[in-house]
Amino acid sequence: KAGVTQTPRYLIKTRGQQVTLSCSPISGHRSVSWYQQTPGQGLQFLFEYFSETQRNKGNFPGRFSGRQFSNSRSEMNVSTLELGDSALYLCASSLYRQGSTDTQYFGPGTRLTVL
Amino acid sequence: GENVEQHPSTLSVQEGDSAVIKCTYSDSASNYFPWYKQELGKGPQLIIDIRSNVGEKKDQRIAVTLNKTAKHFSLHITETQPEDSAVYFCAASRGSSASKIIFGSGTRLSIRP
Numbered sequence: 459k460a461g462v463t464q465t466p467r468y469l470i471k472t473r474g475q476q477v478t479l480s481c482s483p484i485s486g487h488r489s490v491s492w493y494q495q496t497p498g499q500g501l502q503f504l505f506e507y508f509s510e511t512q513r514n515k516g517n518f519p520g521r522f523s524g525r526q527f528s529n530s531r532s533e534m535n536v537s538t539l540e541l542g543d544s545a546l547y548l549c550a551s552s553l554y555r556q557g558s559t560d561t562q563y564f565g566p567g568t569r570l571t572v573l
Numbered sequence: 574g575e576n577v578e579q580h581p582s583t584l585s586v587q588e589g590d591s592a593v594i595k596c597t598y599s600d601s602a603s604n605y606f607p608w609y610k611q612e613l614g615k616g617p618q619l620i621i622d623i624r625s626n627v628g629e630k631k632d633q634r635i636a637v638t639l640n641k642t643a644k645h646f647s648l649h650i651t652e653t654q655p656e657d658s659a660v661y662f663c664a665a666s667r668g669s670s671a672s673k674i675i676f677g678s679g680t681r682l683s684i685r686p
Binding site for chain 1 (some may be wrong): 604605607609614615616617619622624648662666667668669670671672674676677678679
Protein backbone atom coordinates (compact mmCIF):
# COMPACT_ATOMS: atom_id res chain seq x y z
CA LYS A 459 0.00 0.00 0.00
CA ALA A 460 1.42 3.38 -0.97
CA GLY A 461 2.25 5.78 1.80
CA VAL A 462 1.26 9.39 2.30
CA THR A 463 2.45 11.55 -0.57
CA GLN A 464 3.04 15.29 -0.53
CA THR A 465 3.72 17.72 -3.34
CA PRO A 466 5.76 19.65 -3.97
CA ARG A 467 8.72 18.47 -1.90
CA TYR A 468 10.46 21.83 -1.96
CA LEU A 469 9.24 25.39 -2.41
CA ILE A 470 10.92 28.76 -2.36
CA LYS A 471 8.70 31.81 -2.05
CA THR A 472 9.11 35.46 -1.15
CA ARG A 473 7.39 37.38 1.60
CA GLY A 474 3.83 38.35 0.80
CA GLN A 475 3.23 35.53 -1.63
CA GLN A 476 0.88 32.66 -1.01
CA VAL A 477 1.45 28.93 -1.32
CA THR A 478 -0.65 25.79 -1.67
CA LEU A 479 0.60 22.39 -0.52
CA SER A 480 -1.00 19.09 -1.43
CA CYS A 481 -1.35 15.79 0.41
CA SER A 482 -2.69 12.39 -0.67
CA PRO A 483 -3.42 10.05 2.26
CA ILE A 484 -2.92 6.32 2.44
CA SER A 485 -5.70 4.55 0.58
CA GLY A 486 -8.63 3.99 2.93
CA HIS A 487 -7.55 6.64 5.41
CA ARG A 488 -10.24 9.25 5.90
CA SER A 489 -8.54 11.67 8.26
CA VAL A 490 -5.76 14.06 7.25
CA SER A 491 -3.81 16.28 9.60
CA TRP A 492 -1.20 18.94 8.96
CA TYR A 493 1.79 19.85 11.10
CA GLN A 494 4.48 22.50 10.99
CA GLN A 495 7.95 21.38 12.01
CA THR A 496 10.68 23.86 12.89
CA PRO A 497 13.93 23.38 14.82
CA GLY A 498 12.80 25.69 17.58
CA GLN A 499 9.16 24.68 18.01
CA GLY A 500 9.20 21.02 17.08
CA LEU A 501 6.04 19.45 15.67
CA GLN A 502 3.06 21.75 15.93
CA PHE A 503 -0.48 20.76 15.01
CA LEU A 504 -2.07 22.94 12.33
CA PHE A 505 -5.43 21.35 11.54
CA GLU A 506 -7.28 18.12 11.01
CA TYR A 507 -9.83 17.15 8.38
CA PHE A 508 -12.33 14.34 8.18
CA SER A 509 -15.11 13.94 5.61
CA GLU A 510 -14.24 17.28 4.04
CA THR A 511 -14.77 19.07 7.38
CA GLN A 512 -12.19 20.71 9.57
CA ARG A 513 -12.46 18.98 12.93
CA ASN A 514 -9.79 20.81 14.87
CA LYS A 515 -7.41 23.69 14.38
CA GLY A 516 -4.19 24.48 16.16
CA ASN A 517 -3.02 27.84 17.38
CA PHE A 518 -2.07 29.39 14.07
CA PRO A 519 -3.22 32.65 12.44
CA GLY A 520 -5.99 32.75 9.87
CA ARG A 521 -3.38 32.99 7.10
CA PHE A 522 -3.16 29.22 7.42
CA SER A 523 -6.11 27.39 5.94
CA GLY A 524 -6.90 24.05 4.42
CA ARG A 525 -9.50 21.86 2.87
CA GLN A 526 -10.22 18.23 2.16
CA PHE A 527 -11.79 16.81 -0.95
CA SER A 528 -14.26 13.96 -1.31
CA ASN A 529 -11.43 11.53 -2.14
CA SER A 530 -9.75 12.47 1.18
CA ARG A 531 -6.93 14.35 -0.53
CA SER A 532 -6.13 17.59 1.25
CA GLU A 533 -4.55 20.94 0.55
CA MET A 534 -3.27 23.62 2.85
CA ASN A 535 -2.78 27.23 1.94
CA VAL A 536 -0.66 29.92 3.52
CA SER A 537 -1.35 33.47 2.42
CA THR A 538 0.79 36.56 2.86
CA LEU A 539 3.89 34.54 3.63
CA GLU A 540 6.24 35.70 6.38
CA LEU A 541 9.87 34.75 6.97
CA GLY A 542 8.78 32.79 10.05
CA ASP A 543 6.66 30.48 7.92
CA SER A 544 9.80 28.77 6.67
CA ALA A 545 9.43 25.20 7.90
CA LEU A 546 8.84 21.59 6.99
CA TYR A 547 5.10 21.06 6.54
CA LEU A 548 4.04 17.53 7.26
CA CYS A 549 0.83 15.80 6.37
CA ALA A 550 -0.36 12.71 8.22
CA SER A 551 -3.26 10.39 7.61
CA SER A 552 -5.13 7.97 9.80
CA LEU A 553 -8.11 5.66 9.56
CA TYR A 554 -10.17 7.63 12.06
CA ARG A 555 -12.36 5.24 13.97
CA GLN A 556 -14.74 6.80 16.44
CA GLY A 557 -13.67 6.02 20.00
CA SER A 558 -10.28 4.67 18.93
CA THR A 559 -6.81 6.20 19.00
CA ASP A 560 -5.43 5.64 15.54
CA THR A 561 -1.85 5.87 14.37
CA GLN A 562 -0.80 8.90 12.37
CA TYR A 563 1.25 8.04 9.29
CA PHE A 564 3.37 10.90 8.01
CA GLY A 565 4.33 11.91 4.52
CA PRO A 566 7.82 13.09 3.53
CA GLY A 567 6.89 16.74 3.99
CA THR A 568 7.16 19.92 1.94
CA ARG A 569 10.16 22.10 2.75
CA LEU A 570 9.02 25.72 2.43
CA THR A 571 11.59 28.50 2.38
CA VAL A 572 10.40 32.09 2.52
CA LEU A 573 12.90 34.72 1.38
CA GLY B 574 -1.39 22.62 29.25
CA GLU B 575 -0.57 19.00 28.63
CA ASN B 576 2.98 18.20 27.61
CA VAL B 577 5.47 15.43 26.93
CA GLU B 578 9.05 15.80 28.11
CA GLN B 579 11.70 13.84 26.23
CA HIS B 580 15.28 13.16 27.34
CA PRO B 581 18.01 13.33 26.34
CA SER B 582 17.93 15.83 23.50
CA THR B 583 21.10 14.34 22.01
CA LEU B 584 22.59 10.90 22.48
CA SER B 585 25.78 9.40 21.09
CA VAL B 586 26.48 5.70 21.51
CA GLN B 587 29.08 3.29 20.20
CA GLU B 588 27.92 0.97 17.47
CA GLY B 589 26.71 -2.24 19.03
CA ASP B 590 25.79 -0.63 22.35
CA SER B 591 22.26 0.07 23.55
CA ALA B 592 20.41 3.38 23.47
CA VAL B 593 17.59 4.46 25.77
CA ILE B 594 15.32 7.46 25.30
CA LYS B 595 12.83 8.45 27.99
CA CYS B 596 9.56 10.39 27.92
CA THR B 597 7.25 11.64 30.62
CA TYR B 598 3.67 12.70 29.95
CA SER B 599 1.32 14.81 32.01
CA ASP B 600 -2.16 13.83 30.75
CA SER B 601 -3.25 10.80 32.75
CA ALA B 602 -5.95 10.11 30.12
CA SER B 603 -3.30 9.33 27.49
CA ASN B 604 -3.71 5.78 26.26
CA TYR B 605 -1.56 5.48 23.14
CA PHE B 606 2.18 6.06 22.87
CA PRO B 607 3.85 5.91 19.44
CA TRP B 608 7.54 6.39 18.67
CA TYR B 609 8.68 7.92 15.41
CA LYS B 610 12.04 7.94 13.68
CA GLN B 611 12.87 10.84 11.40
CA GLU B 612 15.84 10.62 9.08
CA LEU B 613 17.33 13.62 7.35
CA GLY B 614 15.05 14.95 4.63
CA LYS B 615 12.21 12.58 5.46
CA GLY B 616 9.00 12.63 7.43
CA PRO B 617 8.62 10.85 10.79
CA GLN B 618 8.13 7.10 10.42
CA LEU B 619 6.38 5.00 13.05
CA ILE B 620 8.79 2.43 14.49
CA ILE B 621 6.87 1.04 17.44
CA ASP B 622 3.86 1.91 19.57
CA ILE B 623 2.26 0.78 22.80
CA ARG B 624 -1.19 1.11 24.30
CA SER B 625 -1.96 1.71 27.94
CA ASN B 626 -3.14 -1.83 28.61
CA VAL B 627 0.35 -3.19 27.85
CA GLY B 628 3.51 -2.71 29.87
CA GLU B 629 6.10 -3.69 27.29
CA LYS B 630 6.34 -4.37 23.58
CA LYS B 631 9.27 -5.61 21.54
CA ASP B 632 10.04 -5.72 17.84
CA GLN B 633 13.45 -7.19 17.03
CA ARG B 634 16.05 -4.72 18.34
CA ILE B 635 13.50 -2.16 19.48
CA ALA B 636 11.41 -2.26 22.64
CA VAL B 637 9.15 0.16 24.44
CA THR B 638 8.18 0.08 28.11
CA LEU B 639 5.33 1.92 29.76
CA ASN B 640 4.85 2.78 33.43
CA LYS B 641 1.35 4.25 33.71
CA THR B 642 1.64 4.98 37.40
CA ALA B 643 4.73 7.12 36.94
CA LYS B 644 3.56 8.35 33.51
CA HIS B 645 6.85 7.32 31.95
CA PHE B 646 7.58 5.45 28.76
CA SER B 647 10.91 4.58 27.19
CA LEU B 648 12.40 3.43 23.90
CA HIS B 649 15.20 0.87 24.00
CA ILE B 650 17.36 0.10 20.97
CA THR B 651 19.81 -2.77 21.35
CA GLU B 652 22.82 -3.65 19.18
CA THR B 653 22.75 -0.22 17.57
CA GLN B 654 23.78 0.14 13.93
CA PRO B 655 24.78 3.17 11.84
CA GLU B 656 21.34 3.25 10.21
CA ASP B 657 19.80 3.89 13.63
CA SER B 658 21.23 7.43 13.49
CA ALA B 659 18.21 9.75 13.28
CA VAL B 660 15.93 11.96 15.38
CA TYR B 661 13.44 10.04 17.50
CA PHE B 662 10.14 11.48 18.72
CA CYS B 663 7.85 10.11 21.38
CA ALA B 664 4.19 11.04 21.58
CA ALA B 665 1.26 10.59 23.93
CA SER B 666 -2.29 10.54 22.66
CA ARG B 667 -5.87 10.18 23.83
CA GLY B 668 -9.01 10.06 21.76
CA SER B 669 -9.37 9.82 18.02
CA SER B 670 -8.35 13.37 17.13
CA ALA B 671 -4.87 14.32 15.95
CA SER B 672 -5.23 17.48 18.06
CA LYS B 673 -4.96 15.24 21.14
CA ILE B 674 -1.48 13.99 20.20
CA ILE B 675 1.35 15.63 22.12
CA PHE B 676 4.85 15.13 20.72
CA GLY B 677 8.11 15.20 22.60
CA SER B 678 10.84 17.57 21.47
CA GLY B 679 12.95 14.83 19.89
CA THR B 680 16.24 13.06 20.55
CA ARG B 681 19.05 13.17 18.03
CA LEU B 682 20.74 9.78 18.17
CA SER B 683 24.20 9.37 16.68
CA ILE B 684 25.88 6.00 16.36
CA ARG B 685 29.69 6.13 16.51
CA PRO B 686 31.46 3.56 14.31
